[in-house]
Amino acid sequence: xxxxLLALFVLAAVLFDYLLFPGLGLDRVAPSVxxxxxxxxxxxxxxxxxxxxxxxxGLILDIGFNRFVGMSAIPYLxxxxxxxxxxxxxxxxxxxxxxxxxxxxxxAKELFLLASLLLSGGRVSGFFALFALHMLPVxxxxxxxxxxxxxxxxxxxxRSSFRLDIDYLR
Amino acid sequence: xxxxVRSILxxxxxxxxxxxSASNKKTLIITALSAALLLxxxxxxxxxxxxxxxxxxxxxxxxxxxxxASSVSGAISAFFRNLFxxxxxxxxxxxxxxxxxxxxxxxxxxxxxxxxxERLRELLGFARSAGIEQGVTARVIGRSSEIHYRTFTLDAGxxxxxxxxxxxxxxxxxxxxxxxxxxxxxxxxxxxxPTVAVPVMVERxxxxxxxxxxxxxxGDKNRMELYYLPADRSDLVPGDVLxxxxxxxxxPKGIRLGTVTEVMTSEKSSINAYLSxxxxxxxxxxxxVVTRGGETG
Numbered sequence: 001x002x003x004x005l006l007a008l009f010v011l012a013a014v015l016f017d018y019l020l021f022p023g024l025g026l027d028r029v030a031p032s033v034x035x036x037x038x039x040x041x042x043x044x045x046x047x048x049x050x051x052x053x054x055x056x057x058g059l060i061l062d063i064g065f066n067r068f069v070g071m072s073a074i075p076y077l078x079x080x081x082x083x084x085x086x087x088x089x090x091x092x093x094x095x096x097x098x099x100x101x102x103x104x105x106x107x108a109k110e111l112f113l114l115a116s117l118l119l120s121g122g123r124v125s126g127f128f129a130l131f132a133l134h135m136l137p138v139x140x141x142x143x144x145x146x147x148x149x150x151x152x153x154x155x156x157x158x159r160s161s162f163r164l165d166i167d168y169l170r
Numbered sequence: 171x172x173x174x175v176r177s178i179l180x181x182x183x184x185x186x187x188x189x190x191s192a193s194n195k196k197t198l199i200i201t202a203l204s205a206a207l208l209l210x211x212x213x214x215x216x217x218x219x220x221x222x223x224x225x226x227x228x229x230x231x232x233x234x235x236x237x238x239a240s241s242v243s244g245a246i247s248a249f250f251r252n253l254f255x256x257x258x259x260x261x262x263x264x265x266x267x268x269x270x271x272x273x274x275x276x277x278x279x280x281x282x283x284x285x286x287x288e289r290l291r292e293l294l295g296f297a298r299s300a301g302i303e304q305g306v307t308a309r310v311i312g313r314s315s316e317i318h319y320r321t322f323t324l325d326a327g328x329x330x331x332x333x334x335x336x337x338x339x340x341x342x343x344x345x346x347x348x349x350x351x352x353x354x355x356x357x358x359x360x361x362x363x364p365t366v367a368v369p370v371m372v373e374r375x376x377x378x379x380x381x382x383x384x385x386x387x388x389g390d391k392n393r394m395e396l397y398y399l400p401a402d403r404s405d406l407v408p409g410d411v412l413x414x415x416x417x418x419x420x421x422p423k424g425i426r427l428g429t430v431t432e433v434m435t436s437e438k439s440s441i442n443a444y445l446s447x448x449x450x451x452x453x454x455x456x457x458x459v460v461t462r463g464g465e466t467g
Contacts, residue, residue, distance in 0.1 A: 011206075018315045019239055020246055025452050026318055039384040047201070055204050059211075063297065064232040065223050065312045067359070069211040077208065081201050114316040117385065121365035122318070123395065125386040133387040134317065 005156050006041070006049075009149075010057055013037045018065055027097035028134055031141035032106050033149070034058075034072070035079045039102040040150040042083025043090075044157050071116070075109035093154075097149045103143030110135040223350040229352040233325055236311040286456065287295060292341035300339070300425050304462040306330045308356075310454045318385055320360040322346070324457060327354045336419060337460045343426035343448040344368070344414060345457055356459070360451055361427065362392045369417040370396075370427055375405060378415045381445060383460065392451055396443040406433050413443055418439050422460060 013033040021030035034057070035157075042050035058073030066072055082101050090097050117124065124130065179253055187376075188370065221229055291309060297305055312323035328351050338345045338358045346366070350357040361368050364385040371378045379399040386393060410430040416423025428447040 015239070015246075018312065019242070020315050022315055023246070026393065027315060030315075051201055051204065055208065059208075060228060060232070063228045064236055065321070065323060066314050066316070067321045067357070069225070070208045071316070071319070074205070074208050077201070077204055093251075107295075113316055117318045117364055119364050123384040124364065125384045125395075126388065128387070130387040151315055 002157055006053075007052055010053070011152070014057075014061065018061065027139065031138060032109065033142075033145055034061075034076060035105050035109060036102045036142050036146035037153075038076050038080040038105045039083035039146050039160035040098050040153045041106055041157070042080045043098045043101070043150070044088050044154055046087040050080040050084055051077060068116075071113070075105065075112055078108060079105035093139050095150050098150045099143040099147040102146030106142035107135060107139040110138060112141040115125060151163045175313060188383040202227060202330060221244075221350060223229040226352045229355045231310060233323075233355045234313065236323060237309070239323055240311045289456055293339070293456060296341045296343075297339065297458055297460070302339075302422065302458075302460050302462075305339075305432070305460045306332055307456055307458050308332075309456055312360070312399040313354075317391065318364070319388075320346075320383070320451065321349070321452065322358045322360065322457075324356050324358060324459070325354070326459065327352045327356045329353045332356050332459050332460050333461075335374075337421045337425070338457050339448055339460060340454060340457050342450065344449075345423060345449055345454065347420065348459060358457070358459075361449075362394060362447060362451060368421060368427060369415045369442075370412045370432075371401075372406060373411040373413050375410075377406070378417060379442065381412060391445050394445050394447060395441045396430070396445055397441065399442040406430060406443060408432060 013036075016033040017030070021027055034054075038054040040049055041053070054076035055073050058076040059069065061072050062069045077101065082105050083098060086097050086101065114124070114130070192222055210218040293307065306326050308324035308326035310322050311325045314321040322345075324332075325337075332348060332351055334348055334351055338348060338349045342369045344361055346358045346363070348356050349359040356365040359366055360383070361381070362383040364383045366383045369378065370380045370381045377400055380386050380397045382397060384393065384395050396412075412424055412430065413425045414421040414425045414427060428445040430443050431446045434441050434443055
């Protein structure tokens with residue numbers, strides 16, 4: 001049941017990021033729902049399910065939609081890893097930690113894409129405008145999206161809401 | 171009972187620490203290996219290329235899924251667009267459309283087919299006027315989600331005769347170039363992509379120059395920059411039409427690209443002018459990959 005729910009969450013995130021937001025012309029300020037999802041998943045369930053899922057989904061999406069392989073997979077993987085750093089270190093009710101992590105991961109993704117673009121000879125007009133009108137709103141909205149997703153995910157996927165898992169004491 | 175718990179907890183704590191340490195090491199190793207593998211893939215997949223076996227297989231499986239998803243997302247986008255239409259005319263239009271849909275669904279389908287037919291006729295007419303002898307029409311089934319790169323996925327590939335670096339057009343003008351090809355799908359890099367440069371000429375004056383895509387977060391996201399015009403370019407005016415020059419052989423000569431929107435008068439600026447493409451990249455549906463023909467410079 002959990003796996004099915006997780007698959008549905010991933011599908012919904014793909015629908016938002018790759019079909020709905022570009023279709024509505026919102027790609028300049030749209031949050032990265034995938035990053036929000038993987039950060040939340042990693043905070044709740046740790047690196048083991050989150051990192052491989054993030055890398056695999058990223059690779060598939062790169063083949064289907066993106067310019068080069070790794071364009072999504074690397075940022076998703078890093079986002080999942082960043083989320084996993086906080087696994088069982090904070091109470092699951094805390095939505096600030098995943099939100100801030102997701103916002104930071106989204107900003108890192110923007111920097112990664114910008115660096116790859118500049119390295120491949122791409123032209124960029126107005127770095128400040130890019131920062132203020134694209135990178136910052138995308139990061140903040142991704143953080144907000146992560147807070148919402150985290151509220152939903154923890155309801156369905158969380159094993160334990162205690163910082164010190166009782167299983168370790170058995 | 172309290173004493174008992176106290177005696178257990180320190181050893182349990184050590185156990186937790188050891189397990190966490192081992193788990194962290196394992197996670198780090200897995201992540202480092204994954205990152206290294208991904209980086210290798212990035213380097214290998216950079217630039218125009220034919221898809222390898224794994225990419226081809228994944229792309230072939232994904233193509234029908236993308237086709238269905240593209241139709242679904244189109245319907246969802248239309249729903250949201252209608253939802254935010256608030257003027258009287260829009261509301262009236264929506265009501266009439268709804269009534270029409272209720273009365274006769276098949277009429278709508280016929281209308282859609284008629285429109286598609288019109289678009290294809292326009293595309294064919296444009297291709298003929300540009301001297302293109304042979305092309306493959308394909309449907310857009312996916313687009314890159316990032317603004318940094320402007321890539322489209324089409325539902326036709328090498329099995330239909332499409333190859334790397336073939337130009338892609340629509341009825342409005344030049345769309346881009348094939349940058350990756352699989353057996354049943356291909357990826358097109360749009361001319362507005364920040365890494366793409368197109369040799370063009372001013373239709374009126376016949377001056378040759380270079381149009382370059384650019385990433386800009388403000389204003390028109392499809393805006394392109396114009397470089398390398400002759401030093402005396404005082405007669406370039408907003409509204410001038412730019413067509414492909416055919417120089418370099420990548421794009422056939424005479425395909426419309428866009429119009430000049432702003433001429434830079436400052437000598438310090440390396441940019442000569444800004445142009446707006448004819449093609450509406452947000453609403454591309456059917457495209458033609460030029461497989462043969464077209465005059466080159």
